[in-house]
Amino acid sequence: MTDKKLSRREREKCRQRKEMIAAALSLFSEKGYHNVSMQEIAETAEFAIGTLYKFFQNKEDLYKALVMEQSERFEVAFEAAIAGPADEIEKLRNFVRIRRDMCRDNLPFIRLFLAESKGASFNLKAGLDADLRKKIDAFMEKLAHIFESGMENGRFQKIADPYSLAIALDSVIDAFILLWVESPERHPFPEDPDVILNIFFKGLLN
Amino acid sequence: MTDKKLSRREREKCRQRKEMIAAALSLFSEKGYHNVSMQEIAETAEFAIGTLYKFFQNKEDLYKALVMEQSERFEVAFEAAIAGPADEIEKLRNFVRIRRDMCRDNLPFIRLFLAESKGASFNLKAGLDADLRKKIDAFMEKLAHIFESGMENGRFQKIADPYSLAIALDSVIDAFILLWVESPERHPFPEDPDVILNIFFKGLLN
Amino acid sequence: MTDKKLSRREREKCRQRKEMIAAALSLFSEKGYHNVSMQEIAETAEFAIGTLYKFFQNKEDLYKALVMEQSERFEVAFEAAIAGPADEIEKLRNFVRIRRDMCRDNLPFIRLFLAESKGASFNLKAGLDADLRKKIDAFMEKLAHIFESGMENGRFQKIADPYSLAIALDSVIDAFILLWVESPERHPFPEDPDVILNIFFKGLLN
Amino acid sequence: MTDKKLSRREREKCRQRKEMIAAALSLFSEKGYHNVSMQEIAETAEFAIGTLYKFFQNKEDLYKALVMEQSERFEVAFEAAIAGPADEIEKLRNFVRIRRDMCRDNLPFIRLFLAESKGASFNLKAGLDADLRKKIDAFMEKLAHIFESGMENGRFQKIADPYSLAIALDSVIDAFILLWVESPERHPFPEDPDVILNIFFKGLLN
DNA sequence: GATGAATGAGGTTTCATTCAT
DNA sequence: AATGAATGAAACCTCATTCAT
Numbered sequence A, B, C, D: 001m002t003d004k005k006l007s008r009r010e011r012e013k014c015r016q017r018k019e020m021i022a023a024a025l026s027l028f029s030e031k032g033y034h035n036v037s038m039q040e041i042a043e044t045a046e047f048a049i050g051t052l053y054k055f056f057q058n059k060e061d062l063y064k065a066l067v068m069e070q071s072e073r074f075e076v077a078f079e080a081a082i083a084g085p086a087d088e089i090e091k092l093r094n095f096v097r098i099r100r101d102m103c104r105d106n107l108p109f110i111r112l113f114l115a116e117s118k119g120a121s122f123n124l125k126a127g128l129d130a131d132l133r134k135k136i137d138a139f140m141e142k143l144a145h146i147f148e149s150g151m152e153n154g155r156f157q158k159i160a161d162p163y164s165l166a167i168a169l170d171s172v173i174d175a176f177i178l179l180w181v182e183s184p185e186r187h188p189f190p191e192d193p194d195v196i197l198n199i200f201f202k203g204l205l206n
Numbered sequence E: 001g002a003t004g005a006a007t008g009a010g011g012t013t014t015c016a017t018t019c020a021t
Numbered sequence F: 001a002a003t004g005a006a007t008g009a010a011a012c013c014t015c016a017t018t019c020a021t
Helices: A002-031 A038-045 A049-055 A059-082 A088-105 A107-119 A130-152 A162-182 A194-201 B002-031 B038-045 B049-055 B059-082 B088-105 B107-119 B130-152 B162-182 B194-201 C002-031 C038-045 C049-055 C059-082 C088-105 C107-119 C130-152 C162-182 C194-201 D002-031 D038-045 D049-055 D059-082 D088-105 D107-119 D130-152 D162-182 D194-201
Strands: none
Touching (some): A002 A038, A002 A049, A002 A059, A002 A107, A038 A049, A059 A088, A059 A107, A059 A130, A088 A107, A088 A130, A088 A162, A088 A194, A107 A162, A130 A162, A162 A194, A162 B162, A162 B194, A194 B162, B002 B038, B002 B049, B002 B059, B002 B107, B038 B059, B059 B088, B059 B130, B088 B107, B088 B130, B088 B162, B088 B194, B107 B162, B130 B162, C002 C038, C002 C059, C002 C107, C038 C049, C038 C059, C059 C088, C059 C130, C088 C130, C088 C194, C107 C162, C130 C162, C162 C194, C162 D162, C194 D162, D002 D038, D002 D049, D002 D107, D059 D088, D059 D130, D088 D107, D088 D130, D088 D162, D088 D194, D107 D162, D130 D162, D162 D194
16 A cells, blocks of 8 residues: 555656656757756646756756756667667668657657757756767667678678778668658658668669 | 958958857867857857857857858869769769868867767757758769769669769778778878778679 | 634644654764755655645754754753752752753754854855854853853952853863763763862862 | 057046946945846946956856955055054054044945855855955954963063954954944944053953 | 645846947 | 946746645
């Protein structure tokens, strides 16, 4: 019984936190970190500003929590996409597909994530959390490993070093996402992952 | 005579403006738009703050002018790289080379440019100037045209639509630049443009 | 029976109140009124903040209650020291002794008391309670009366008016206490009350 | 000419600073540090709040500057009173007189000073500036030295150790000032310094 | 009766911008 | 024409107090 009550409180807290994060995400993604005030976030989330500060020590803390939590979800999905017994080609296809799906469902976060991972420390004074940077790096290594194993088992030619290929694939996907985010009609994200992957799969020169 | 005097004044003004832009560029690139004050820029440029406002209507105006002017220089260089009678392969090599060179010589601006063109409207309230966006788009079309003509004259296979290839190439170059900017020692930008271009030139699959 | 139950409740309440006062005293004395939050007091006293407000209408009320209650204990002790049949000299010695003892045992309250009775209304908006001021004044009159009766019965010379002597003695004791509070090792409070009283007892000039 | 202009600016700045300090002094002395807002000080001094912050880094800085500057004036006057060739008795008289005069002319600062030197660190988090504490201590030593030399040359009896006498005299003067500050009519500060000094000069016992 | 989450007024501080000199 | 002192709106954040559970 006490357990249940506690659990209700906990769930309530969790829900509130989620609403705050959601409001913050929506606003940050629309206007950028420095053009959003805590007052604004509180109002959007329909809480008093003091309540916001009960959940997050300060604005930067809120921002970091937001980026970290969302990134985590992305990371988990990406890792899942390239894990498992599938062959290298299928793994890459999965990766492209999951990127597309995650982006479709998390549009507001994409800008934030791209801005963070590319545009870098232009928002926070202390720069992006080292934790996130490490996670991104670690994932890139895993992506590179797919190319590497593909080369070892003869599926792939050694057209470039695996890490460079990972970086390249990642950046190309990002570029297509960005195009799509900016004008979804003119630049729909291709349904077939091979539209993107063929750039890497097929040779360009005769 | 009046003409000469005016001209001298003009030149003087131009010099002052350049110094202001330089100071702003250095500071913005280091700390980000919102973490730099007009006071700071004025002090770095060794002008009074009032003088700064004689040249630029407000902080956003200064920022936009800075981004526009610098971008212009980049654009001119990029256009030059892909103009002329060279064949498509050589043009792409030129493009990669010029990107590398411009970045080496304009390190402080690169972060700003990447943050602006990717991370986007995270600094300014009104977002990046439509003008710049158009110029970037126009250049992308030109880049795409290289791929297109290469396909028409049989130098390139039709592995993807030309615009996508342009976007892809551009983003891959950016990714390598970013790697290099962040850790120049671990990720030097390749001297030979083909290190990057081979990703596109050679087929990956057997 | 009901009576007994109520009495138990009453005792419980009294105990809780004491714990709150104790926590508040400890914190106020250490950090000063304005640098202590009600939250902090509640946590230190191990009560919910709402419970704190059941006992005291507001922060100022808590502070005043604290000062009043503690002062009361001091006053009672001081009054006892100078009451009774002892001669004037012994009464003054008793007074000095009891001041020393009370201070030793109530170190945290001393700062508060000295700050309040000297520094005055620097904490509260409405100033210290008139009640306390009156009590202090009344006690001063009693102290003065000792000097007065001593003069009347020939034990004391009329070197100054009795009230001034009372003020003087009180302030000198306070000064020694303050010295001792700030650096107990360098300025121990003299065991023998005459070390202080001799300033008054003996003449300075030849 | 340039010199004159600069000097005018400097004088203007000095005047402004004085006005700010005066407003702050008046308000702090009346209400206490924590019950005065920077807004209030700015309004009283008839400046914009931003201007206040041009002169003082923050509230604490303003407070410390205020206390230090005023204390300096007091210290200089006190030192002057006990310097010179006068005999010990006359020096003590001078000291009492100068305390009276300074207090009369600087009423608002007295409360602040007494609160600071007694009530102690109840206002600032960091406590009173160590500098001021040192100065007060140093002055006490000088006061003690008067008693010491008076004992050596036979003017004074050795009724207590010199430092204790210094502390005692100082605190007694403070006590009379406090009485006078609180109710000037009922407790006028005695014109004749010997009214106070006789407590020390004459013996109390028969 | 006890609790402590929620509130929001109010404090400190910054900084883009103006304008008198 | 150049200056930089003055401005004050608006940001971040705290904490005394309330009230639904």
